[in-house]
Amino acid sequence: MPPSIPGPASPLLELAIELDRTGPRPLAVQLADALRLAATRGQLRRGDRLPSTRALARHLAVSRTVTAAAYEQLHAEGWIAGRHGSGTYVTAAPPGAEGVSRGGEVHEDESTSFRGTLLTPGAPWAEGIDRAAWRRAWRAAGDNAPATLPHRAGVPEYRAAVVEHLLRHRGLVVEGPAENSVLATGGTTSALAELAASVLPRGAAVAVEEPGYQRAVEALHASGVEVVPAPVDYSGVVVDSIPEHVSALYCSPAHQYPIGGRLPAQRRIALIERARAAGWLIVEDDYDGELRYDVSPLPVLASMAPDVVVHLGTTSKILTPTLGVGWLLAPEWVSQAILEYRELTGTRPAPAGQWLLTELARNGDLGRHLRRLRRELSGRRELLVESLAEAGIESAGDRAGAHVLVPLGDADSERGVLTRLRARGVLVDGLSRHHRFEQQWYGVALGYAACSREELRATLPTLVRELGGG
Numbered sequence: 001m002p003p004s005i006p007g008p009a010s011p012l013l014e015l016a017i018e019l020d021r022t023g024p025r026p027l028a029v030q031l032a033d034a035l036r037l038a039a040t041r042g043q044l045r046r047g048d049r050l051p052s053t054r055a056l057a058r059h060l061a062v063s064r065t066v067t068a069a070a071y072e073q074l075h076a077e078g079w080i081a082g083r084h085g086s087g088t089y090v091t092a093a094p095p096g097a098e099g100v101s102r103g104g105e106v107h108e109d110e111s112t113s114f115r116g117t118l119l120t121p122g123a124p125w126a127e128g129i130d131r132a133a134w135r136r137a138w139r140a141a142g143d144n145a146p147a148t149l150p151h152r153a154g155v156p157e158y159r160a161a162v163v164e165h166l167l168r169h170r171g172l173v174v175e176g177p178a179e180n181s182v183l184a185t186g187g188t189t190s191a192l193a194e195l196a197a198s199v200l201p202r203g204a205a206v207a208v209e210e211p212g213y214q215r216a217v218e219a220l221h222a223s224g225v226e227v228v229p230a231p232v233d234y235s236g237v238v239v240d241s242i243p244e245h246v247s248a249l250y251c252s253p254a255h256q257y258p259i260g261g262r263l264p265a266q267r268r269i270a271l272i273e274r275a276r277a278a279g280w281l282i283v284e285d286d287y288d289g290e291l292r293y294d295v296s297p298l299p300v301l302a303s304m305a306p307d308v309v310v311h312l313g314t315t316s317k318i319l320t321p322t323l324g325v326g327w328l329l330a331p332e333w334v335s336q337a338i339l340e341y342r343e344l345t346g347t348r349p350a351p352a353g354q355w356l357l358t359e360l361a362r363n364g365d366l367g368r369h370l371r372r373l374r375r376e377l378s379g380r381r382e383l384l385v386e387s388l389a390e391a392g393i394e395s396a397g398d399r400a401g402a403h404v405l406v407p408l409g410d411a412d413s414e415r416g417v418l419t420r421l422r423a424r425g426v427l428v429d430g431l432s433r434h435h436r437f438e439q440q441w442y443g444v445a446l447g448y449a450a451c452s453r454e455e456l457r458a459t460l461p462t463l464v465r466e467l468g469g470g
Helices: 027-040 053-060 064-077 097-101 108-113 131-142 156-170 188-198 214-222 265-278 332-345 351-362 365-390 411-423 453-467
Strands: 080-083 087-090 182-185 205-210 226-233 248-251 281-285 309-314 326-329 403-407 443-447
Touching: 027 064, 053 064, 064 080, 131 351, 131 365, 156 182, 156 309, 156 326, 156 351, 156 365, 182 188, 182 332, 188 214, 188 281, 188 309, 188 326, 188 332, 205 214, 214 226, 248 265, 265 281, 351 365, 365 403, 365 453, 411 443, 411 453
Parallel strands: 205 226, 205 248, 248 281, 281 309
Antiparallel strands: 080 087, 182 326, 309 326, 403 443
16 A cells, blocks of 8 residues: 655645634635645645645644545545545646736735735835824815716826826926826726726737736736737846837836846837837836835836836835725826726726825825835845845845845745745745746745834744755
């Protein structure tokens, strides 16, 4: 008889599976959900052998009835299969599961429920928001009378506040009245979806950075747009590698997500020249644009080429994603097309968050928060990078933003680090999630904004040990 318990390298026995023994959901259901999620995210892969139900029950300190019921459910759904005389193995994920495992960021359901230290990119320093200023802004926002008609373009006071914000913090002068070019949005992804639905012809090709922001990819796909890869290196998108037949390019030149480089001046000029010559639109996601720690924030592409650039900004990284507030600056014909789309579909961004940001900006609280944010995150980045360097671990990315990249050699190395760190209560992000086409980059992205500084400091020995192969 073959042994029923796999060796210590079994991926399942390395996962940190948490079962709520006091909650109303049956343990077997919780276990099946956990294994299903691990399979969709690539933590368990096709061909991985699973422990026997008895061995897993001992490992989790539960009844064998629990593990048997979970396996039975997953077998019925097609996630696992038994091989006579050999054991139980993970099979191919059902159709559609691959898209779940390749999301642009760690899934919100995981990051919000994870019990441990959250070191994933894309999360803000929400604990640093001045609560008194936050409450004051909400009270002032509530003093505005309910509107009779919706503001399709956004609350006028908010759009004026965005113009001031872009001038003060991004060095961008908005020419002419704000109502001709600046629109409120529900955030970067929703703005991109509106742009694709209203401006780009159905079936048009849009180049997206590879690796890049996968939620942008999904938003474009949902609008009937063909997505093609635009390769990147440590300096951002490689201009000469952008396919010829595209109608637009989506990129993050201020701080490329997830590699972390900035697009240098010569590439910016070359990109604008190609866009003008070929009739492209450049969709500039100003990801982490306000967060530089070595020099002043870099000028935005929209200041260099307002005729071909659609500039997207959001409060999700500088305040909180729960506001659902962003902005779009575009050539007037683009803005008008989006407004017509909103009129036809009856859609518009919610005004509550717009009023809040308006009040934060009016009182100077937004500017004060950004100064505190830059000081805090700069110190955290220095702490993290120096700790990695002292251990001989290479990191990459500009002195900007809220994450650091640690390159790794291959998929197995990346997967091993992710699995071991998660088992030790640390959630980080792998570059494999950010690929849609041919995999060329491997590594982990370490975010340092969502946790406290104390948590970051306490986690450094674990990070160094696991990333260093120790």
